[in-house]
Amino acid sequence: MTLVDTRTPDPKRLIPGATGDWEIIIGMEVHAQVLSQSKLFSGASTEFGKAPNSNVSLVDAAMPGMLPVINEECVKQAVRTGLGLKAQINNRSIFDRKNYFYPDLPQGYQISQFKDPIVGEGKIIISLGPDRQGNFEDIEIGIERLHLEQDAGKSMHDQHPTMSYVDLNRSGVALMEIVSKPDMRSSDEAKAYMTKLRSIVRYLGTCDGNMDEGSMRADVNVSVRRPGEAFGTRCEIKNVNSIRFIGQAIEYEARRQIAILEDGGSIDQETRLFDPGKGETRSMRSKEDAHDYRYFPDPDLLPLEFDDAFVEALKSDLPELPDDKKARFVRELGLSVYDASVLVSEKAIADYFESVAEGRDGKTAANWVINDLLGALNKAGKGIEETPVSPAQLGGIIDLIKDETISGKIAKDLFEIVFNEGGDPAEIVESRGMKQVTDTGAIEKAVDDIIAANPDQVAKVKAKPTLAGWFVGQVMKSTGGKANPQAVQALVKAKLGIEE
Amino acid sequence: MTELTNLTISEARAKLKGRDITAVELTDAYLSAIDAANGALNAYVTVTPEKAREMAKASDARLADGKGGALEGIPLGVKDLFATRDIHTQACSHILDGFKPKYESTVTQNLWNDGAVMLGKLNMDEFAMGSSNESSYYGPAVNPWKAKGSDEKLVPGGSSGGSAAAVAAHLCAGATATDTGGSIRQPAAFTGTVGIKPTYGRCSRWGIVAYASSLDQAGPIARDVRDAAILLKSMASVDTKDTTSVDLPVPDYEASLGQSVKGMKIGIPKEYRIEGMPEEIEKLWQQGVEWLKDAGAEVVEISLPHTKYALPAYYIVAPAEASSNLARYDGVRYGLRVDGKDIADMYEKSRAAGFGKEVQRRIMIGTYVLSAGYYDAYYLKAQKVRTLIKRDFEEAFHAGVDAILAPITPSSAFAIGDKELAADPVKMYLQDVFTVTLNMAGLPGISVPAGLDHKGLPLGLQIIGKPFEEETLFKTAHVIEQAAGKFTPAKWW
Numbered sequence: 001m002t003l004v005d006t007r008t009p010d011p012k013r014l015i016p017g018a019t020g021d022w023e024i025i026i027g028m029e030v031h032a033q034v035l036s037q038s039k040l041f042s043g044a045s046t047e048f049g050k051a052p053n054s055n056v057s058l059v060d061a062a063m064p065g066m067l068p069v070i071n072e073e074c075v076k077q078a079v080r081t082g083l084g085l086k087a088q089i090n091n092r093s094i095f096d097r098k099n100y101f102y103p104d105l106p107q108g109y110q111i112s113q114f115k116d117p118i119v120g121e122g123k124i125i126i127s128l129g130p131d132r133q134g135n136f137e138d139i140e141i142g143i144e145r146l147h148l149e150q151d152a153g154k155s156m157h158d159q160h161p162t163m164s165y166v167d168l169n170r171s172g173v174a175l176m177e178i179v180s181k182p183d184m185r186s187s188d189e190a191k192a193y194m195t196k197l198r199s200i201v202r203y204l205g206t207c208d209g210n211m212d213e214g215s216m217r218a219d220v221n222v223s224v225r226r227p228g229e230a231f232g233t234r235c236e237i238k239n240v241n242s243i244r245f246i247g248q249a250i251e252y253e254a255r256r257q258i259a260i261l262e263d264g265g266s267i268d269q270e271t272r273l274f275d276p277g278k279g280e281t282r283s284m285r286s287k288e289d290a291h292d293y294r295y296f297p298d299p300d301l302l303p304l305e306f307d308d309a310f311v312e313a314l315k316s317d318l319p320e321l322p323d324d325k326k327a328r329f330v331r332e333l334g335l336s337v338y339d340a341s342v343l344v345s346e347k348a349i350a351d352y353f354e355s356v357a358e359g360r361d362g363k364t365a366a367n368w369v370i371n372d373l374l375g376a377l378n379k380a381g382k383g384i385e386e387t388p389v390s391p392a393q394l395g396g397i398i399d400l401i402k403d404e405t406i407s408g409k410i411a412k413d414l415f416e417i418v419f420n421e422g423g424d425p426a427e428i429v430e431s432r433g434m435k436q437v438t439d440t441g442a443i444e445k446a447v448d449d450i451i452a453a454n455p456d457q458v459a460k461v462k463a464k465p466t467l468a469g470w471f472v473g474q475v476m477k478s479t480g481g482k483a484n485p486q487a488v489q490a491l492v493k494a495k496l497g498i499e500e
Numbered sequence: 501m502t503e504l505t506n507l508t509i510s511e512a513r514a515k516l517k518g519r520d521i522t523a524v525e526l527t528d529a530y531l532s533a534i535d536a537a538n539g540a541l542n543a544y545v546t547v548t549p550e551k552a553r554e555m556a557k558a559s560d561a562r563l564a565d566g567k568g569g570a571l572e573g574i575p576l577g578v579k580d581l582f583a584t585r586d587i588h589t590q591a592c593s594h595i596l597d598g599f600k601p602k603y604e605s606t607v608t609q610n611l612w613n614d615g616a617v618m619l620g621k622l623n624m625d626e627f628a629m630g631s632s633n634e635s636s637y638y639g640p641a642v643n644p645w646k647a648k649g650s651d652e653k654l655v656p657g658g659s660s661g662g663s664a665a666a667v668a669a670h671l672c673a674g675a676t677a678t679d680t681g682g683s684i685r686q687p688a689a690f691t692g693t694v695g696i697k698p699t700y701g702r703c704s705r706w707g708i709v710a711y712a713s714s715l716d717q718a719g720p721i722a723r724d725v726r727d728a729a730i731l732l733k734s735m736a737s738v739d740t741k742d743t744t745s746v747d748l749p750v751p752d753y754e755a756s757l758g759q760s761v762k763g764m765k766i767g768i769p770k771e772y773r774i775e776g777m778p779e780e781i782e783k784l785w786q787q788g789v790e791w792l793k794d795a796g797a798e799v800v801e802i803s804l805p806h807t808k809y810a811l812p813a814y815y816i817v818a819p820a821e822a823s824s825n826l827a828r829y830d831g832v833r834y835g836l837r838v839d840g841k842d843i844a845d846m847y848e849k850s851r852a853a854g855f856g857k858e859v860q861r862r863i864m865i866g867t868y869v870l871s872a873g874y875y876d877a878y879y880l881k882a883q884k885v886r887t888l889i890k891r892d893f894e895e896a897f898h899a900g901v902d903a904i905l906a907p908i909t910p911s912s913a914f915a916i917g918d919k920e921l922a923a924d925p926v927k928m929y930l931q932d933v934f935t936v937t938l939n940m941a942g943l944p945g946i947s948v949p950a951g952l953d954h955k956g957l958p959l960g961l962q963i964i965g966k967p968f969e970e971e972t973l974f975k976t977a978h979v980i981e982q983a984a985g986k987f988t989p990a991k992w993w
Contacts, residue, residue: 058603062828064596065583065605065707067742097824099870101847108827164843166832294870296879299714299821302743 006142006183009227013185017258023227024254025234026190027182028246029219030197031175032207033151034077040150040174041068041111048213052156052167060172062106067300070095074174075304077206078118078148079314081176084204084321085143087122089311093147095301099294103166104153112177114295117147118304124180124200125323126192130338141193142181151175176207182221182231187250194218194243195345199322203347217241222253224261232257233267237274237281249274253281325350333362342370348384349374355391360398368394372412376419393418396425410434410481437483440491443475446483447491450474458496465498504529505670509574509727510754512673516563516573523563523573526673527556527617530575534619534671540993543656543666545580545638546588547620555617562615571734572615577672579663580621581628582608582718583707587618591709592636593626595854596835605707606739607676607718614734619672623662626856627826628683628711631931633661634916635858643691643913644669644989647955654913654957657687657931663721664691668989674722674731678708680715681814682908682935685947688721689960690913692949692987694728694977695721699967700942701746702732704739710825712818713744715939724986725948725978729753732970748968756971757978762796764976767901771807772934774910780953781907788905788950788961791983792976802901804892807937809885814936815929816869816882822859823866829854861925890941897966903976904964907934908947912957934962944970948977950984958987 014021036046042059059066082089096114122143129136153171157164178197184190198216201207208215218241223234235257237249252274257267271290272281320328322344329340343353343366352373357365373394377387397414400406406414406429414425414434429435437443450471451458461467471492476483492498504526507515515521531549538544552575559573583589583601590596604612612618623641625633632655634640641661643654645668656665660677664687667675677684679697688695696719703718710716720731733754738747768789773782789799831837831850838853840846855863869878896904910933914921921928938945943964950961961980965973 061833063601063603063834064589064591064599064709064828065601065603065705067706069741069743099824099827101827101830101844103830103832103843106828106833108830109824292872294824294867294872294875296820296824296870296875299712300710300744 003182003231005231006181007185010185014227015224015254015258017262019262021227022224022254022258024185024187024250025182025223025225025231026184026187026250027221027234028180028184028190028193029221030178030180030194031217031219032081032178032197032201032209033215034074034148034174034176035205035207036071036073036077036174038071038073039172040071040074040148042172044172046173050169052165052169055169056171060106060168062108068111068298070301070304071174074148075118075306076314077174078146078176079311080204080318081178081201081206082119082122082146083311083315083318084200084206085119085122085124085146085178087143087146088120090116090118090120091306091308091311092116093118093304095148095298095304096295097298100291102152103164104155104168104171106153106168106171110150110152111298111301112149113147116303117145119146121145124193124196126189126196127341128188128192134338136337136341139189141183141189144179144181146176146178149175149177187247187254190220190250191243191247194246196322199345199347203319203321205319211241211243214241218246220246220249222250222257223267224254224257232261233269235267235269235281236271238271238284240274242276245274245276248276248279249281252279256281322347322350329362333357333366335362335366339366339370342374346384352384352387352391356395356398358395360395360402364398365395368398372415376415388420388422389415389418393425400425400429404436404438404484405429406434406436407481407485410436433482435482437479438487440487443479443483443487444491446475446478447471447488447495450478451495461496461498468492468496468498471496505533507673508723509571509673509730512574513571513730516559517568519563523556523559523617524553526573527552527575527619530619530672533669537669537671537993541642541644541665541669541671542639543623543641543662543669543671544577544620545590545592545623545636545662548587548618551587552617552619555612559615559617569614570730571611573617574615574673575617575619576611577619577622577663577666577675578608579660579676579678580624581678581709582676583709584608584618584621588621589709590637591627592624592638593829593854593856593859594637594836595829595851597854599835601707603707606704606737606741607708607735610737611676611731611734616734622660622666622675625659625661625683626859627709627822628659628678628680628716629822629858629862630658631682631686631928632914632916632921633658633687635856636661637856640916641665642916644991644993645691645913645957646989646992647957650955653916655690655916657690657909657913659683660687660695660721664688664693664695667691667693667721667723669993674720674727676718676735677721678711678716678718679935679939680711680717681818681939682932684719684721685908685935685945685960685962686931688947689908689949689958692958692989693721693723694725694946694948694981695719696728696732696946696970696973697938697944698732698736698970699746699944700939701744702736702944702968702970704737704742704745706739706741710821712821713825714821715814715818717939725946725974725981726754726757728946729757729974746968751971753971753974756975759975760796761792761976761979764792764797764902764972765900766792766797766799766976767802767896767904768799769802769804769807769896769904769906771804772906774933777907777910778953781910781959784951784959784961785905785907788980791980792905794983795979799905800901802896802899802904804889804896804937806885806888806892810889810937810940811929811933813882813885813889814932814940815865816878817886817940819862819866820870820879821866823863823870826855826859826863858925886940889937893941893943893964902966903972906962906964908960908962909934912953912955912959938964943967944973946973946977948980948984949987950980952987
């Protein structure tokens, strides 16, 4: 692959060094486990968390004479992902063998795609911001390719004093390796890229994106250079398994390389590991130790071929992707770009929001989801998947405001009750007497009582009409917040003789 | 009892159906013959008498009910390369010591489904790498043929040497074999038997220990053309477990026997007249031409210009695939393990002890030609040669040729332990010079006995056909068989 520089150096992304500014160049190879019932070339289950070696077929264990048979669902998932990345879909691709010895690689080779991948060039738009002015910056990150390959098994070194054990449950599970172009220029961009990629595969349902289970992991290529100069020598940081670690690893690695270069040294091309405990990267193997994988086309598998109709059928069934959804929220629901961005950031949040917004005012729904629901979840340390308030419950609360059964203020209390205790919002309002008082007789009496009890304030309000607010507050207090605020306001003003 | 083992499959089939003989009698006759001969011929590496009698009994029960498949009660030998459930399957290699699979290869399952009886596993070159059966961990199988006036033990050819020796010596009614570069056809020629390598994709490779996946193809070795046709009909099938197998109906090959070759155009490739070829091979070839002409075929000279590159290209492609296919024999999960101080040491010790010299040589050649910096010069170029070889054949067939007649081996069977061949592996590789082209092109080829040389040893001729036109091969080979007669070794064991 030829590396092409697609970006103009941007002063706000440069890192100052002792001898001048530096620019970081980042490219990523992300391994995403394909969501499928069975493995890439065998019928064994892909279920996570089973007892060691319980999801292993004869093919996965590389028994003599066994042959791989491609799983069509995995092919579909790769094509869907390619479409989601607005990428070139290759109707003909080839599986190659990548040869190396390791105990958790039973065949002695990994079936992968080398020269002719299933998906070619595509792109991802990442959005950075908002900045202090509230603006977002959209940046296009190029995708070089996506290919299908087998995962390896797992070596376990803590099971026996002198021996290692091997678990082949993952052996042969389908992975998509998604390779970006070297288009990222800061750790924030790299984190945004990974976040966006995860969001896309989750929207598509092609990968669960669970980095803590290893369903997604990144090899991060980092190099530094003087702005405008040619690319420097890169180091590859292997198997980084959280977005936060990606940021930390890049920051550490860039500064390590800058320090070496500023000392007059040079960077050795090597593979490094990120140690999350120490927050640093360390050398794993140098270029000289790199394997010669002896790639060649797997003679057990014919070239993978499909026609345009196969791709078109998948395309027509593709769900709406985050960028399109965001644009629609802004265009059709009148949401701000910021609100729309927050809502589409995770598919589960967007789904939740759309369920609440169905038949209701979009902006109101967005405010409740973002400010109240996400705020409360965040405080409770919960994700959207664990929300105690269902979209129907939140919608119920909004409906109660709309039909003036409760006030906005009471609604906040009601939300808290539903969040902590559950229950049907309308029933809670009923049983706990939270209904808004709209009976003017009752409100009039309360207003009269407050006016009668506070002659001093009545005197002052003649001079300063804005003090009417004090009376409104007192009335609301005396009615336990249940009085309709508009009605109270009107009555107070009328009784005190304040002009509208 | 001995005359029972003299029955061909078609003869035995008739007698079994007619209840003139029972499958158990026939099986016992073979088991006794094996007992008596295997010490001398070393054709079997494992005999399965209990399994054989059990299968024969079941066959008799079906036959008694007037039922039974196409091979009901026919005792067969199986090359050790085929996985057979719970039975020795080691590709005649030390590295697969003790390996008994929990699965049955598709080809052997097809045979058992048709009622065949399994006698045991047959000797072969280790991992099917060899042309003399001398690379077997279990020692060489011995050719039932001997030169006139000589007591020297001869090779039965390879890699399917055990299959050929067992069929020629009547230690089974027929045998499975595989052909990657000539491993069915050359041993058949050396033993006076009939062997067919069908079109690549005709038989499933599932459950056959892989040597070179793009070249490996299963086929039968049998006593005559009819038996070969009966066996291939049963062995061939499409298989969802092998995506390189082809979904085409399997014709009744036997029905093509006796069909006329009148008007057929037979090509004689001039490039097969290689330097140093013995005159009697040339004469035999000419004799073949005459027989076919007499039967009404038209014979034309053709050119397959890239033939000379086939052998070197084959010895790049096959080892390349083998080096990868054999990576799974690492001492981790099954077979031989020699402990070491760490994992790399264990790999090295296990593979050094487990693989014989020839296998190690081919793994090294294969590893070399796939290495960075050499891939383009060797592997890629060899693949291009392969395309050209394929095109040579396509052009000949396009020009109207129906089948091609060629020699099959540059000589008759040679001595076990031949010093010249042992000293120079390339000389041994030259055994494959007439056979590898077909594997490179994926085409079917049949080896049919055509005569004896001056030493009284059998020689064969090869008929090469269009993809999936095995019927043409059977009917043409049948014409030669009718003219040349059949050849049986004098019993000395």
